[in-house]
Amino acid sequence: MRGETAGITTANAGLDGISWNILGQTYVPKTLTDDSFSWHATFPDGTFVPPHIHSLQDEYLYILEGRLDFWLNGQDASATPGDLVRLKRGEPHGIFNRSGATAKSLFWVSPTGTLFELFQGIHGLPKQEPEAVVALAARHDVNFLPPPPGA
Secondary structure, X not given: OOOOOOOOOOOOOOHHHOOEEEOOXXXXXXXXXXOOEEXXXXXXXXXXXXXXXXXXXXXXXXXXXXXXXXXXOOEXXXXXXXXXXXXXXXXXXXXXXXXXXXXXXXXEEEOOOOHHHHHHHHHHOOOOOXXXXXXXXXXXXXXXXXXXXXX
């Protein structure tokens, strides 16, 4: 069981010094309990998270810098600093940085499930080839979908 401890995770630090490369983005985990997992994400221009579904988790993003575009259950949307994006479990979504600049956000999911382990696994792949990422994600209750039209 993973429980919360009081304290501060400083701006430039992650849990245990971890920093992952996930599909060209940088993820720095900030909190990890059974109930919630959060991470800071840096999306260079042109990077994205392909459309997928979390079957067991609700996911949230608080936009800190830049703009991210979303495909939310078949609809296009954008979010900018100060916006909170709510991604309901079971509903398809994709995240895209098409802004021409770096975007940063704070992500969190509830409950945690095995998403932390999925990110460790993706980071540890010799090559983050689509087939390997999709297969690994499916073992962690995240199911990638075909790209949306126009993606």
